[in-house]
Amino acid sequence: MSRRTKLILALDTTDAAQASAWADGAGRSCDALKLGLEFTYARGFDAVRAVAGTRPLFLDLKLHDIPNTVAGAVRALAPLRPAMLTIHAGGGAAMIEAARRAVEDGFPQGERPLLLAVTVLTSLDAESLHAVGVAGGPRQQVLRLGRLATQSGADGLVCSPHEVSALRDTLGDAPCLVVPGIRPAGAAQGDQKRVMTPGEAARMGADWIVVGRPITGASDPAAAARAIAAELDAG
Numbered sequence: 122m123s124r125r126t127k128l129i130l131a132l133d134t135t136d137a138a139q140a141s142a143w144a145d146g147a148g149r150s151c152d153a154l155k156l157g158l159e160f161t162y163a164r165g166f167d168a169v170r171a172v173a174g175t176r177p178l179f180l181d182l183k184l185h186d187i188p189n190t191v192a193g194a195v196r197a198l199a200p201l202r203p204a205m206l207t208i209h210a211g212g213g214a215a216m217i218e219a220a221r222r223a224v225e226d227g228f229p230q231g232e233r234p235l236l237l238a239v240t241v242l243t244s245l246d247a248e249s250l251h252a253v254g255v256a257g258g259p260r261q262q263v264l265r266l267g268r269l270a271t272q273s274g275a276d277g278l279v280c281s282p283h284e285v286s287a288l289r290d291t292l293g294d295a296p297c298l299v300v301p302g303i304r305p306a307g308a309a310q311g312d313q314k315r316v317m318t319p320g321e322a323a324r325m326g327a328d329w330i331v332v333g334r335p336i337t338g339a340s341d342p343a344a345a346a347r348a349i350a351a352e353l354d355a356g
């Protein structure tokens with residue numbers, strides 16, 4: 122099986138002109154654009170629509186609340202026509218099921234986004250998980266939440282590259298695996314804990330990788346994006 126891992130550019134800024142410049146430059150080497158909490162809270166839905174234009178939009182708002190509230194929020198996002206949207210798997214089965222129903226009845230047929238459940242944030246390691254009461258390591262917790270989320274109706278999962286092959290062994294090829302925590306060789310790790318290079322994540326079996334600062338913080342973002350796309354093309 123060979124499927125080319127696709128590249129999502131994370132546009133993490135409050136500046137709409139900056140987000141558009143990244144989208145029009147570096148974004149050309151990418152397969153989708155991600156707008157998340159920082160941009161959406163600062164600039165609102167109209168700006169999200171303007172920056173995404175006709176490009177596939179990964180709307181990363183990581184919804185996490187009681188089922189009724191999450192379902193209402195999912196329906197409220199329908200005018201943005203995202204290709205993908207995120208909820209937190211830790212919200213539990215009833216919340217994920219409610220989000221799934223909202224995606225099915227809140228979006229026009231054929232325009233339903235992929236519902237992605239975030240498992241364990243890539244900024245967490247075993248020690249930080251332990252501090253919030255999770256005894257097992259990240260892999261065990263990602264597998265637990267991955268099983269729960271897919272059984273409850275999530276189309277895919279957000280996980281670090283370190284869990285991709287264990288998820289594939291457990292859940293097979295069906296769930297879409299979207300993988301942040303990507304650092305090209307030599308790039309600063311920053312707040313990310315569970316990282317791999319783009320090529321390593323692709324070889325693990327990621328369907329999509331999510332990259333922000335290694336592109337947007339580069340002196341030439343378009344060149345940085347082209348280099349990552351080439352690394353994915355090389356397989």
Ligand SMILES: O=C(O)c1cc(=O)[nH]c(=O)n1[C@@H]1O[C@H](COP(=O)(O)O)[C@@H](O)[C@H]1O
Nearest residue numbers: 131181241242243279301302331332333334
């Ligand atoms: O849901 C996400 O996209 C996400 C989940 C996760 O566990 N870790 C993670 O980094 N992300 C997002 O992926 C992007 C990674 O950005 P960089 O660390 O700058 O490459 C950010 O926009 C995060 O919000």
